[in-house]
Amino acid sequence: MHHAPRPLRRTGLRSSAGLAAAALLVTGLTTIGTAADAAVPTTELGFEPNDLVAVGDAVFAVGSDTVWSEDGDEVESSHGYVARFGADGNPVGEPLDLGDGSTAVAAAPGGAAGTLIVVGSTQVSGEDEDSEPATVGAIWTVDADLQGQPEMETLTDQLNDVATRGTTSAIVGTSSDDGWVSTGQERISLGRVAPQVVAIGRNAVFAAGVTWDDDGQGIATAWEVTEDGAQPVALEEEHSWVSDLVVDVDSDVAYVASHAPNWYENSGITVLDGDDQTFVELETPATALALSADGETLYATTASDTVEAYATDALDSYDDDNPAPSSWFDDLEPDSILLGANGTVHLADSQGKRVATLTTPAAPANLTAAPDSMSTTGIYASWNEGKHSFELDEETPTDYVVTVRNAAGNLVATETTWDQVFSTDDLAAGQTYTVTVTAVDGAFASPVSTTTVTTHARFVQAPAAVTVQGSLTVGSQVSLNPGTWEPGTTLSYEWYGSTSEGGGAIGRGQTLALTAEHLGMTITGVVTGTHPDAAGVTLDARPGTVASATLPALPAGTPRISGTAQVGKTLTATAGSWPAGTALSYRWTADGKTVAGATGRTLKVTKALQGKRIAVQVTGTLAGHRATVAASAPSTKVAAAPTAKQKAKAKAKKAKQKAKAKAKKAKQKAKAKKKAKKSRRN
Known part of the structure; x- marks a missing residue:
């Protein structure tokens, strides 16, 4: 067999997914960092798939089955292939064999409908009978049905990649003298370089590969090719290899994956945005890239057998604490990715000679x-x-x-x-x-x-408090009096009972029949009002403890509240007149709800109570009697604390009143003195 040039990329080959018009995935996933194991169905091929491309509803894998000599220096045999799959990833028909001595390295949709362009190499006969066959570059125009013999054009140069967009096409290759990019009929020299990948933007063609310096060292480089020629952009100096290149066709922002001779040393993605260049380091080298149709998510297959998703507007935000969303494949080494139609993702594993297709999650239904x-x-x-x-x-x-x-x-x-x-x-x-x-x-x-x-703009209009009516004795029935609520309010009722050992719900409905199992429980009745146009309100009443029916009720006093209902003031409870020996406890409420921790005779009015009506409930217990709860009338709504201006005004008023009183007293004293003097004269 004869020597043939090895493809520049035997692993980590480019994906034409960034050019697929049907690509459609959701973007901006900067908040997710958990990896997901993915077991996906695969199709075994008889060749190494180097590239994936979509044409209409079909997906194509192109690659080669190459047999190398034992020392790895000679190709003993090679065949380039094109295999077709449906949108669901199932193979359609048999792969197309491009012929003995051929290789296929990349593909793109053809300019004519229902065709694709495949680039690679083929062998041609020597100039005479004694000459060995020569390996030359080849361009095939293949019908999408893979029927018939494809048209083939040969060049003396090595072809490395092809891209198309509409009727525009671009190919990169290398000759014995230079690297070049061809756009239509024009071939532009890039110098002493090896361009590896190419993509087409809106206003420019982008290529990336390796530039050789005077010492023969490779430097990863990108080129922006316009009507004015090719402008080189050196990437990270430590990098000597480019894995892939994709371009946002709406903004002409290019993303280039590259790495150093040691893959795991400072590998990353360079973002080219006009004259600006930003390098984003990745933990694991990217082997292929794909860009979502809206340009907001960059997908990368990596050397760690994963696919990772990066929000393009936050590429530099990912780190150990905020890793990119990723899917790890247990039995697949994806090195090419194509975003297909209807949420499908196609992955090529060149080492495993197979193609896998997975479907992204469906949109949440019935939200x-x-x-x-x-x-x-x-x-x-x-x-x-x-x-x-x-x-x-x-x-x-x-x-x-x-x-x-x-x-x-x-x-x-x-x-x-x-x-x-x-x-x-x-x-x-x-x-x-x-x-x-x-x-x-x-x-x-x-x-x-x-x-x-x-959201609701207000709370439902509710009464200041609810009350429990009836005797808290075994065998009796108590009921909740909800008061007056806003029209249209739906009321629900719940009862709770508690002891020193705990408590819980004991009933629903407006009434509750007290039985022996309720004996000794402290009862709480709860009324909840809900309204379609307002937020609901819950009010509760705690009338006391359930006693035996044989015990007389404890006569209750009439609690009162003294003090000013204003933030910063102190309110004081007076229990009223209770029988001698009665033990009294206090519970303060605000609009019917218990004020946490307020169990003393006084209550310091805080800002949290502003606008609410304050009341106090006094519970009396006395041996031989049923405990009784008595509640004071609610206060006026708690007023806000006076402002500094109001305080100054009040102080001035007080001083004025004091001065006026002092003057009046002095006047009265002078009048009395004058009257006494007059009396002495008489």
């Missing part, structure tokens, strides 16, 4: 969101089955990324969860928010499901 029924700052959302993760049957539940944005588009809440429900209570009252949910499986995400929700 709904509603304001929290008991809050003006909360919302509740659910999707799919609306279950918590522990209720799901899946062994490894799907991750869901939930975001909440305000009307200005600012992110106000986010969470990554296994649940199919989400809630937050950190929003503003009466505001409209957009809720999005994305299903995520490692590096791959579903389309976004979106809905809007408006």
Whole structure:
């Protein structure tokens, strides 16, 4: 067999996924860093797939079956192949053999509908009978049905990559003298270089490869090719190899994956944005790249058998604490990636001679969101089955990324969860928010499901307090008097009982029949009012402890509150007249709700109580009697603390009154003195 040039990239070959018009995946996954194991169906091939390309609804893998000599220096035989797959990844027909002595290194959609362009090499006969066959570059135009003999054009140079966009095509190759890029009919020399990959942007063609310095050292380099020629851009000086290149066709921002001679030494991605160049170091070298159709997510196959997803607007934000979302493949070494239609992802494993197809998660279904029924700052959302993760049957539940944005588009809440429900209570009252949910499986995400929700602007109008009516004795019945609520309010009733050993719910409904099992329990009745146009309110009443019916009720005093209901002031409770020996305890309430820790005769009025009505409940216990609870009338609404201006005004008024009183007293004293003097004269 004859010597033939090895392809520049036997592993980590380029993907044309960045050029696939059908690529559609969700982007911006900066909040997820957990890896997902992925077991995907694969199709075994008889050759090493070097590239993947989509043409219409079909996916094609191109590559070669090359047999090398034992010392690895000679090709004993080689055949280039093109294999076709449906959008679902299932093979269609038999692979097309490009002939004995051929290799296929890259492909792109053809200029004519239903065709693809394949570049590689082939062998041609020598000039005479004694000459050995020569290896030359080859360009095949292949019908998408893989029927018939493809058209072939040969060049004396080595061809390394091809890209197309619409009717524009670009090929990079090397000759004995230089490296070059061909755009249509024009061939542009790049100098003493080896261009490896090419991509087409909106206004320029981009190439990347290796430039040789005077000492023969390779330097990773990119070129931007326009009508004015090719402008070289040296990448990281330590890098000597380029793995792949993709371009955002809307912005002409290019992404170049490169690495040093030692793969795991400072490998990364260089972002070329006009005259700006940004290098982002990666922990593991990228072997191939793909860009989502909207340009917001960059996918990379890596030397660690993973696919990783990077938000392009936050490439430099990933680190050990915020790793990129990734999918690890247990039995697959992906080194080429194609984003297909309808959420499919195609991966080529050249070492394993196979192609795998996986489907990204479906968009969450039946997404709904509603304001929290008991809050003006909360919302509740659910999707799919609306279950918590522990209720799901899946062994490894799907991750869901939930975001909440305000009307200005600012992110106000986010969470990554296994649940199919989400809630937050950190929003503003009466505001409209957009809720999005994305299903995520490692590096791959579903389309976004979106809905809007408006928080309640106010609380339902409720009474200051509710009361319990009836005797707290075994055999009696007590009922909750809810007071007057806003029209349209739905009321629900609950009863709780507690002892020194604990407590819990003991009944529902407006009335409760007291039985022997309630004896000794301290009873609490709870009324909850909900309204479709307002946040709900819960009020409770604690009338006392259930006693035996044989014990007489303890006569109660009439509690009163003295003091000013104002922030910063102190209120004092007077229990009223109770029988001698009665033990009294106090519980302060604000709008019917217990004030935590307020169990003394006095209450320091805090800012948290502003606008609420304060009352005190006094519980009396006396041996031989049933405990009795008596409540004071509620105060006026707690006023705000006086401002500095108000304090100064009050102080001035007090000083004025004091001066006026002093003057009056002096006047009275002078009048009395004058009267006494007159009396002495008479």
